[in-house]
Amino acid sequence: MAPSKTSQPTQSNAVLSLWKAYNENTSTRLKSVDAFLVFLMLSGIAQFLYCILVTNYPFNAFLAGFASCVGQFVLTASLRAQVNPQNRSEFKEVSPERAFADFALGSIVLHFFVYNFLG
Amino acid sequence: MRSFLACLLPLLAIGNVYASALTLQSPRFTISASDATQLRSEPLSTTKKPSALTLGAKDVLKVTFQVVEEEGKGVQPHQTFLRFYDEVSGEEGIQPVRVTAGGKAKFELNMAKPPASLPPTTASDPLKVELIIGSFVHSPLKMDLFDLFLPASQPAPQHPDEPSFHVRSEIHHTFQPDPKLPPKFISAVFAALVLAPWVVLLGLWGFISPSVPHLLSPSILPFIATLGAFEGLLFWYWVDLKLGQVLLYGAILSIPTLIAGNQALSTMGKWRAGRK
Incomplete structure (x- = not known):
């Protein structure tokens, strides 16, 4: 297992340097958005585990909860992509304010459907 | 005659x-x-x-x-x-x-x-x-x-629709048994598991401590308040309201939200442009 010996430290080095670069180069706004994304992912995973392992009995509730996590994740990810200053060249005509307005509108529509499903 | x-x-x-x-x-x-x-x-x-x-x-x-x-x-x-x-x-x-x-x-x-x-x-x-x-x-x-x-004729063949002209046996419906909720303990464990990400979120936000300096400024606050009102309306819909009511109230609420959002975001844009 010679390669693993050499690759193990380089891998952890790579992860460490990635983490370091993320911590140093990312604005606090984007970090808080990332924290929200992590939160959505974790709670979606928890609900999905419950559905698989225990029961899907109030199936509409599961659908609503899981769909709200997935939908909110998608909306937030697109918000993050659009407000990231490094992506400015990609979204020239989309200002961060416009992106936030889209995010707010999309979230309200999503929540309307989710509450509809919740029963 | x-x-x-x-x-x-x-x-x-x-x-x-x-x-x-x-x-x-x-x-x-x-x-x-x-x-x-x-x-x-x-x-x-x-x-x-x-x-x-x-x-x-x-x-x-x-x-x-x-x-x-x-x-x-x-x-x-x-x-x-x-x-x-x-x-x-x-x-x-x-x-x-x-x-x-x-x-x-x-x-x-x-x-x-x-x-x-x-x-x-x-x-x-x-x-x-x-x-x-x-x-x-x-x-x-x-x-x-x-x-x-004459030799006895064979019995008449039964018409395929024959049974539908007689009283049929009563239909007994069988229903699926009611789905059961899992035991309280498992429910509690998974409720804690589903709530755990909130701890993660709050912890991460506390660690990052994003600054929101303009949250309470008079141009931003109405927008945040109307967005919160929208969420409250949707929660109320879940608890009590009918679909027609929530659509009506939502349509009414959307007008101040649009105005407030327009003002808040244009103010934000000006700040951003000024900072550049």
């Missing part, structure tokens, strides 16, 4: 003249087996019926006669039928008989290929066979020929 009777009387007189009776000459029946051996052959009498005839499953019955007027001249009547009548069940079958111009008639009943008009038969009761002759110019003739035992 008088003129009508005056018309009718000569007609009646003509009818009386022509209503001469028909008779049968040398009526005879023959029963033969399928290999043409003769089993029974007797002349038929107009007054006395012979003993009942019995046909096997493949036997052939032949009836021959000549229709004649009283003077002995052969006549072709307009209608000649044999009627097979079951007195017990009341079923009957009419079979036309072909009569030649000279009045001769030959009827054949082959039990290997029975005609469809035969009534259903049982082994116990015979069919009464009658000859019916109708003519425009003679008085009608109806005579009993003989009693006939």
Whole structure:
């Protein structure tokens, strides 16, 4: 297992340097958005585990909860992509304010459907 | 009325003249087996019926006669039928008989290929066979020929829709058992698991501590407040409201939200442009 010996430290080095670069180069706004994304992912995973392992009995509730996590994740990810200053060249005509307005509108529509499903 | 009777009387007189009776000459029946051996052959009498005839499953019955007027001249009547009548069940079958111009008639009943008009038969009761002759110019003739035992017919095939004409057995619905909630303990564990990400989120936010310096500024706060009001409205929808109500209130609430959002975001844009 010679390669693993050499690759193990380089891998952890790579992860460490990635983490370091993320911590140093990312604005606090984007970090808080990332924290929200992590939160959505974790709670979606928890609900999905419950559905698989225990029961899907109030199936509409599961659908609503899981769909709200997935939908909110998608909306937030697109918000993050659009407000990231490094992506400015990609979204020239989309200002961060416009992106936030889209995010707010999309979230309200999503929540309307989710509450509809919740029963 | 008088003129009508005056018309009718000569007609009646003509009818009386022509209503001469028909008779049968040398009526005879023959029963033969399928290999043409003769089993029974007797002349038929107009007054006395012979003993009942019995046909096997493949036997052939032949009836021959000549229709004649009283003077002995052969006549072709307009209608000649044999009627097979079951007195017990009341079923009957009419079979036309072909009569030649000279009045001769030959009827054949082959039990290997029975005609469809035969009534259903049982082994116990015979069919009464009658000859019916109708003519425009003679008085009608109806005579009993003989009693006939036929092999019992097969039971009628059941129509595919037959069961739908009877009372059916009562339908008992079976329902799935009610789904059960898992035990309290498992529910509590998973509730904690689902709530755990909130701790992660708050912890991460606390660690990052994003600054929101303008949150309470008069241009931003109304937008945040109306967004919160929207979420509150949707929560209220879940708890109590009907769809029509929530659409109405949402439409009303959307107007101040649009105004506030427009103002807040344009202010933000100005700040951003100024900072650059």
